[in-house]
Amino acid sequence: xxxxxxxxxxxxxxxxxxxxxxxxxxxxxxxxxxxxxxxxxxxxxxxxxxxxxxxxxxxxxxxxxxxxxxxxxxxxxxxxxxxxxxxxxxxxxxxxxxxxxxxxxxxxxxxxxxxxxxxxxxxxxxxxxxxxxxxxxxxxxxxxxxxxxxxxxxxxxxxxxxxxxxxxxxxxxxxxxxxxxxxxxxxxxxxxxxxxxxxxxxxxxxxxxxxxxxxxxxxxxxxxxxxxxxxxxxxxxxxxxxxxxxxxxxxxxxxxxxxxxxxxxxxxxxxxxxxxxxxxxxxxxxxxxxxxxxxxxxxxxxxxxxxxxxxxxxxxxxxxxxxxxxxxxxxxxxxxxxxxxxxxxxxxxxxxxxxxxxxxxxxxxxxxxxxxxxxxxxxxxxxxxxxxxxxxxxxxxxxxxxxxxxxxxxxxxxxxxx
DNA sequence: TCTGGGGTCCTAGGACCC
DNA sequence: TCTGGGGTCCTAGGACCC
Numbered sequence: 076x077x078x079x080x081x082x083x084x085x086x087x088x089x090x091x092x093x094x095x096x097x098x099x100x101x102x103x104x105x106x107x108x109x110x111x112x113x114x115x116x117x118x119x120x121x122x123x124x125x126x127x128x129x130x131x132x133x134x135x136x137x138x139x140x141x142x143x144x145x146x147x148x149x150x151x152x153x154x155x156x157x158x159x160x161x162x163x164x165x166x167x168x169x170x171x172x173x174x175x176x177x178x179x180x181x182x183x184x185x186x187x188x189x190x191x192x193x194x195x196x197x198x199x200x201x202x203x204x205x206x207x208x209x210x211x212x213x214x215x216x217x218x219x220x221x222x223x224x225x226x227x228x229x230x231x232x233x234x235x236x237x238x239x240x241x242x243x244x245x246x247x248x249x250x251x252x253x254x255x256x257x258x259x260x261x262x263x264x265x266x267x268x269x270x271x272x273x274x275x276x277x278x279x280x281x282x283x284x285x286x287x288x289x290x291x292x293x294x295x296x297x298x299x300x301x302x303x304x305x306x307x308x309x310x311x312x313x314x315x316x317x318x319x320x321x322x323x324x325x326x327x328x329x330x331x332x333x334x335x336x337x338x339x340x341x342x343x344x345x346x347x348x349x350x351x352x353x354x355x356x357x358x359x360x361x362x363x364x365x366x367x368x369x370x371x372x373x374x375x376x377x378x379x380x381x382x383x384x385x386x387x388x389x390x391x392x393x394x395x396x397x398x399x400x401x402x403x404x405x406x407x408x409x410x411x412x413x414x415x416x417x418x419x420x421x422x423x424x425x426x427x428x429x430x431x432x433x434x435x436x437x438x439x440x441x442x443x444x445x446x447x448x449x450x451x452x453x454x455x456x457x458x459x460x461x462x463x464x465x466x467x468x469x470x471x472x473x474x475x476x477x478x479x480x481x482x483x484x485x486x487x488x489x490x491x492x493x
Numbered sequence: 494t495c496t497g498g499g500g501t502c503c504t505a506g507g508a509c510c511c
Numbered sequence: 512t513c514t515g516g517g518g519t520c521c522t523a524g525g526a527c528c529c
Binding site: 105106107108109110111113127128129130131132134147292293294317318319320321322323324325328368369370415417474 | 498501
């Protein structure tokens with residue numbers, strides 16, 4: 076038996092934790108560069124502001140309705156998420172952290188499941204200040220769906236226990252909702268299922284799993300089986316190592332110079348390599364990409380992408396950066412206005428880097444250098460030590476005009492109460 | 494003027510082998 | 512060179528998730 080605990084409008088709720096004055100005010104949180112809407116409080120949803128709306132298109136509406144607008148503050152959200160997960164773990168026997176705002180918990184053998192769900196919900200509210208909803212069911216897909224019902228229907232008081240619903244009620248609920256509300260069914264599958272006259276959750280529930288498998292593959296078949304209460308997806312208590320590490324960002328203004336692209340690539344590479352070492356992996360391939368602005372059809376478009384296999388798998392920032400610079404040289408075209416750049420580390424393995432015969436001394440030096448770098452950045456903040464190549468230009472830096480304080484992670488941002 | 498970022502899994506098709 | 516069945520491995524692209 077699974078429970079899914081999910082923070083309500085998580086980023087928006089985080090912004091409210093230290094701003095009780097915003098408790099009833101509509102709140103939105105924007106993506107990087109203050110580009111799109113990525114989180115909305117219930118009041119904002121009522122204003123018909125949608126997920127993914129570009130901010131410049133809704134800015135006027137937001138101003139007229141007194142919406143509180145925030146740039147995304149991942150330091151704050153990350154810290155509150157960690158507190159939320161610890162709080163859940165203090166009550167649930169085993170949990171899987173599924174995303175920044177969601178966790179599955181193993182409820183097998185729990186006597187009063189609704190009671191425990193309510194207790195988790197209350198404790199997270201009291202200890203962290205984040206409102207949540209809980210869905211309880213025999214499979215993860217159903218738990219997700221039950222959570223969705225709990226969010227949408229106030230009569231559940233935040234906790235929906237699927238097995239407690241009558242057969243009639245379950246069917247009625249499933250008939251009322253489009254199939255794309257289900258975990259694993261996106262809009263494309265939604266479109267193609269509609270052609271088979273499968274448009275509600277109930278339609279899919281009644282479909283023949285083998286027919287669905289042959290037409291849509293195993294993932295959709297699994298959704299049906301899970302909807303019938305047969306678990307196909309297990310709880311993953313330990314997060315598996317990442318298989319690739321990607322860092323990319325749009326620039327706040329267009330960039331044309333190679334040195335500035337190099338500065339951005341350097342920053343991404345440092346960050347990706349730090350994550351690589353954190354999970355004790357090495358990478359065998361480095362990829363680099365640079366894009367022009369696809370929305371500016373009046374300007375020359377270009378997207379450059381290349382990947383390079385390293386002779387020896389590495390976790391050395393500088394070795395990886397050298398490879399990335401060579402790739403940048405290859406894909407760079409002058410006369411283009413670039414909007415975005417990124418790096419990808421892939422073919423990751425957990426092998427110890429093999430010192431090659433001719434540079435064994437170098438590789439030991441590099442490992443201790445990386446260790447020193449990581450220790451300093453751990454202690455004094457992630458970008459305390461960085462490469463001089465990052466310091467070129469400023470157009471590529473992220474815009475975050477509406478950033479809230481890091482209430483919980485910076486001494487200088489601590490709230491004062493008088 | 495202004496349009497996010499970071500992942501995973503599955504499948505189809507090509508190359509290659511016996 | 513083609514024939515046919517059967518298999519593996521790799522990659523690109525599509526689809527999904529938050």
